[in-house]
Amino acid sequence: MQEQKLERITPAQAGLDPQCIINMMDRMEKEHINITSFMLLRHGKVLCEASYEPYDAAQLRTVYSLSKTFTSMAVGIAAGEGKIDLDEKITDLFAAEIENGKIQVGKELASLSLRHLLRMSTGQEKEPGDSDCWDDMVSAFLREPFHEMPGEVFRYNSIATYMLSASLKKKGIDLEHYLEEKLLTPMGISGTRWLRDPKGICVGGFGFSLYPEVIAKLGQMILQGGVWNGIQLVPKDYIDMATSKQIENGNDPDSDWAQGYGYQMWRCRHNAVRGDGMYGQFCIIHKETDTVLAMTAVTSDMQGEMNAYYDEVLLKYQDEPLSEDEKTMEVLKKRLNELHYVRPLPEDDGVDVPEAFKKVDLSLTSFFDLSLNIEGNTLTLTGKDGEIWYRAERGCWSKISRKVHCSPFYTEKDSMDTPVIGAWGVKNGALTIRVYEIEFLEEDTLTLTEAEDGIHVSFANTTIPSNPNEYVKKVIEHS
Secondary structure (H helix, E strand, O other), X not given: OOOOOOOEOOOHHHOOOHHHHHHHHHHHHHOOOEXXXXXXXXXXXXXXXXXXXXXXXXXXXEOHHHHHHHHHHHHHHHHHOOOOOOOOEHHHHOHHHHHHOOOOOOHXXXXXXXXXXXXXXXXXXXXXXXXXXXXXHHHHXXXXXOOOOOOOOOOOOHHHHHHHHHHHHHOOOOHXXXXXXXXXXXXXXXXXXXXXXXXXXXXOOOOEEEOHHHHHHHHHHHHOOOEEOOEEOXXXXXXXXXXXXXXXXXXXXXXXXXXXXXXXXXEOHHHOEEEEEOOOEEEEEEOOOOEEEEEEEEOOOHHHHHHHHHHHOHHHOOOOOOOOOHHHHHHHHHHHHOOEOOOOOOOOOOOOOOHHHOEEEOOOOOOOOEEEEEEOOEEEEEEOOOOEEEEEEEOOOEEEEEEEEOOOOEOOOOEEEEEEEEEEEEEOOEEEEEEEEOOOOEEEEEEEEEEOOEEEEEEEEOOOOOOOEEEEEEEEOOO
16 A cells, blocks of 8 residues: 655644644643644644654554544445445334344334434434443344434434444445555555444444544545545535534533534534534634644644634634744644653652552453562563563653453454553552553552451552542552
8 A cells, every 4th residue: 555645744834823823732731631642634744743651653543533524424435335325224224123123113213214323313302321231232223212203313423433334244244344445645644543342343433543643634525525535435415414414412612522423523613514522532624724634632622722723723714824933833843753742650659569459469350360560660460371462661751552352352463562651659568559551541540558368459540530430449468
């Protein structure tokens, strides 16, 4: 496959004062919006790009619900090839599952079509949420009660997007392979991967791992009406429908979640359109200025992230190129070379590590069957197979590559390497270990404390530190 790098130009050549980019970064930093990368395009050319350590331009990262826009493109391509009909009924596609599962078909389910899935208007009040959903998401979706007729009300539903992927599978189309053949390879993209369910179906609604330029190319292709290098990859009429308002989703003029919804894409203020994903993954397309923003982040303030981009960059573009401002460009270049995605280190008072913590069998869950060992300032977590899961020095972030046993969840591979960073410290007699999964944008924190009955271990997701979700607490006896 021939690599297709986007052309690079200066901000001034694109009609943007480089100070505007500095202002955007300053504002996001001030508002604690943690960006990990961004790429700005105008007229199909990159005018600025940034990666925040430990991320680089080639680092895969999951984009959560931005995956939905890629799934939508696959549906559009398949529809254009006559392989699927957007008005095809779900009951026809999944007749065997309905019959074998003895699922009752009411008027709502009978009328449900692929187009309703694309518009997030299934008629179901909520998504399936029980623990068995993951094992058979098709049946869980088909059994979910209806609240109104499909097509009447917008209700965000990630399992609806999964059903689009499952519908393609029913037609003999594997989402990952189809996107590679029809969209990604023609755009010079390789090395991406999809999360799959236990049945081997790409999840569709989330779980796509990619690097930032993939987002930028997606946005540019959509901006060009589905065309790339003169070839119509996605039918233009589908692009037009996907990016236009297909259903109302609110009436707040100041909210980018209430400007209308297309086919797995959101209408935005300023007449923009976007795909987005949890923690601040964005592809924002603005036809009037011929611009695209690709941005990845770890934040809970996605509206603030968009506001900063709109105010400091999007609305500052000029119609004509500007004179080069070498002094400001030097400031910008220096800033771009010094970017770091900063995560807080565990608190550490520098005291000696309690002897009880130096060698511990954690055995937290089936996912974390680990042994902990501390020698000097080096902490190591080792799996039951002897493989090093994590190693870090005290008081600083350390980076390693860790093998993840993933089959059947990622492509058809048995395992894959993924980078993690970690840090640890001791404060008030408690040992705190933080592990940040670079690709998956998730941070887990383990805290060990001594008690009379042994070592208490708490395990919390601290990706967004203000709202940790502590879901495991277990007592481990002294060995």
